[in-house]
Amino acid sequence: MSAPPLLWLCIGLPALLLDSLATDAGEQPPRALVASQGSQRWIHSANREARASGVGNGQPVATAMALQPNLQLQAYCAAREAELLEQLALWAYRFSSQLSLAPPAALLLEVGASLRLFGGLSPLRQQLQSGLEQLGYRYRLGVAPTPLAARLLARLNGAEVFDRAALEVAITDAPIDTLLLDEITRKGLRQAGLRSTGQLLQLPRDSLARRFGPACSHYLDRLRGHSDDPQSIFKPPEHFEQRLELLQEVDNTASLIFPLRRLIETLAAQLIARDCGVSRLQLQLQHPRSEATLMPIRLLEPSGDAARLLRVARQQLEQQQLPEAVRALQLNAPQLLPVVRDGGDLFTGASAGQRGHREVLEQLAARLGESHVHQLGLRDDHRPECAAVRLPLGQNAPGVEATPLPLPRPLWLLEQPRPAPTGLLLESGPERLENGWWETPDVRRDYYTARDQQGLRYWVFERREQPGQFYLHGFFG
Amino acid sequence: MHSLDQLLQSQPLLWRGNKHPTAQRTAPTGSAALDAFLPGGGWPLGSLTELLSPGTGSGELSLLTPALARETACGERVALVAPPLPPYPPALAAAGVLLSRLWIISPEPPASHAKTKGNNSGKEALWAAEQLLRSGTFKAVLVWLPQATPTQLRRLQLAAETGGSCWALAYRPEHTADQSSPAALRLQWDKRHLRVLKCRGSNPGQLQLQQPAPPAHTPAHHWPRAANEQLPL
Incomplete structure (x- = not known):
């Protein structure tokens, strides 16, 4: 063919x-653009409303203003x-x-x-x-x-x-x-x-x-067409950067949604054309005087869906405090990535209107802050504080689930041990845990499970350096 | 009148006495005694369950870990929203919960006890739980609500219905027992007994449960303190 x-x-x-x-x-x-050279200023182009009152291209500005004040x-x-x-x-x-x-x-x-x-x-x-x-x-x-x-x-x-x-x-x-x-x-x-x-x-x-x-x-x-006319072909850039100047300064985030939608739709159009997605965006709110407010927008997977990008960006924008009125918006996407399409399950897939779990988590992270949505992981370490890790969103959970020891461990662990309440009854223990030999000071603890009069159960320890001094470290929830 | 009938048929906004209680879908609790006790034979799906507990350390989470373990093993996602303290993964893993299917959403860092933000954190927790429930992509959503109004709980109940087959469970303090609540199932846990305060269908009363004991750990003879010793504090 x-x-x-x-x-x-x-x-x-x-x-x-x-x-x-x-x-x-x-x-x-009526609106017109003014070109200038030296002290001369003339109308470069005028819109229909301005032309209706006689304003024309090439007119001196004074003439145009006289025609249409x-x-x-x-x-x-x-x-x-x-x-x-x-x-x-x-x-x-x-x-x-x-x-x-x-x-x-x-x-x-x-x-x-x-x-x-x-x-x-x-x-x-x-x-x-x-x-x-x-x-x-x-x-x-x-x-x-x-x-x-x-x-x-x-x-x-x-x-x-x-x-x-x-x-x-x-x-x-x-x-x-x-x-x-x-x-x-x-x-x-x-x-x-x-x-x-x-x-x-x-x-x-x-x-x-x-x-x-x-x-x-x-x-x-x-x-x-009697001779060739080669054209230089336009190549779209590998990143996205666009600035949108606002006509008036805006001092509340709600009014920024509309211009933001315009930016995101332009981005999405480019992403569709390139069959790409983005997972990281940087939104800059530029102010007349103070430093620009930077807002990183993050998705869990590359996506080119304008509605999804806007939802996350909007959630984050609503949380944003503006130090000053906003003059311009700039949206940067440093990297365009190929979109992973999992295709979904034909039979058990989520019905239309329901969103994938990643989208929901993105939305939560955008509103609550990324550090407030996380997963948990295990580390092979005998020290109770070090056996747990917080895995930030988007980071893959460890492939191997470490085998937990058959030792009593509480479901809730305090970040900082605190003095134990009085009147506890020790149920089982002790289990001696020491910190690493490379650490100073030396810490040795004898852990017990304990119960109070109401029947609440605690994980307490006694420091070897201070016998009789008990500290509360966790709850058997 | 006709359209009212239709509305009642299509949307489960109003519970009617003639509705058969066994229509309720449930998830197994992981304990035969508990399964037999709960109306419907397990944790109800697609509606809100309230669990009033006396506080952390009462074995309130151990009641649910077998079900969480089962759901995560089936590849379902579960989320804990606004837990009162950081959950400790070694204990969760020991209970069989697959950590890679578990998400923690803590609107305020659990360590900070800023009084001024307490109410705000509750709102964020409700909002987060509602989003998770509505998405229908999480099988279980456990949310801790120290304060919540009936209106807010109703939103959760509706979100659970929207989500479809989601197990929504809200932990609330004991003293809220006499407040009205739109939850489909209300349970009270007092470290030993599980009592049904409200349910659809006939009320099974209360069940005595052995508080799940932590794995036994036999002390060696030469250790300084023996078990069951009353502390001199």
Whole structure:
């Protein structure tokens, strides 16, 4: 079976940065991004509400403010835009592994190989569209056999073209200004009286190259698929790190749940795309003045389930004391791990809605603190205090269960022995226990089981150094 | 009226006299005498059992270790929530409990006796027990509740019902005997006798049990103190 023909889908994001600032899908205030150079400041881009009152790209800020006094201004940041584009690329990775970034604000996906999986282009496009709408980005799509044509169609009208013959027709009417040529070439073409791409394509190739340089004809070759156009393929990173700036400072943890959910959903989307999970996360709550609050989030096994991650993170966040208002959240996952799928038992497996024991223990550990949920282990040691170990959660219990001695041992052991109550009756003993010869001071104890008048039973010892002085060390529960 | 009937049928929120008491599923206690004594023939599953005990050292945990040993040996998970002191694993292992299937949840470190946090720790213990019961992935959940209101106990009872086949047992102090409780089975242990305070079906009264003695340890002749010696303290 031959490989499916290449088909490129371009997602154009005309207002990537502006859309990322929107907090909800509802009515937005007029908002614009400001670019600056030296003392000059001009509108880089404006949202629909701002454009409605006459604010346009390239206007000086003073003019824009005169047109719309309520205009909210934010600085344009190219680095932030690149970051957003990369985040979106991670999200789009689920649709195609052949994905490349087309800065400043477009993504190119090779979808020819994905059509079989999604059952055709229109189901894929629907999923893509609903996903983008959920994320709150405005977008334009274009589909074509070459990457440049996909970008051109996304800018034009969102047409879908599947072969080169149809492509020639589709681009005939494209204005010269929509071509990705440098400004000098476009100006030259306009001055030569050319308006549409169709007119440009009718010109003899060699004279076009002579007049406007090889870049122009090379562009047209790549656009029409006459020469190869290799793309640098996007590679998702092996770790996750994302920061979310809050619009307003937040001083209670309950209001942090919503932005946190957004971060975790982005993480989960990346994990699904990579078929990975995480077991350790680091959440940073960044404050305007004080040091960032660090919150480690831990799962017992790698998981990529957004609901599960959120449940644990939420439990922990609710316990967190905030020293100060929070300005930004940052979520780090240092390592993406393969997910262990045990598949569960077909017949006796937990029914839907019930969670595995690991999830429950995670939740308990998140709320009560990790040291408060543990298991017990034995150590081969004759000293009573040393025969027991606490095994922290996630650490595997010792494989071999040590054989206990047939000696009286209490079910409850005090961490520190204390003076025994009076009026005890010794029942059996003694059993002499000494500490190691390497330890100082030398400790020798004679242990007895004892009973008081009420019938409660104790494990007591007498120190050889202080005969007659009895200490309580445990209870026979 | 019809929908009320349906509700009563589908959810065991209200105990009705015509319900057959033997429908109760139980887990063997590990002792033939105790099995015969308890209504249903063992520790009840899917409902809350209360055990009122006079305190640590009364053999209150030894009553349950045979059942815990049996469940852990079957590969089931068990949890102790808010034990009053650190449980001592050598003794648990000697009683046959598989330590790898046992989890300890201690909301406050047992050593600290901070009075101010006492109430809070009780709430956390209730919450933890409820989560464990609801998940249905733990076969036995033992919780120590020095203070608990009937409402909180009802939540546990409901959680036990939600969890399905989970053995939920709450240790409570003796003086709570005359308080009302939503638990399906209430037992009182006084170091020798196990008395049923409340149960579904007919009340079997009380059972005298030998307090499980620790393994005998014969003192050698030359040791300074003999057994059964009254301390001069």
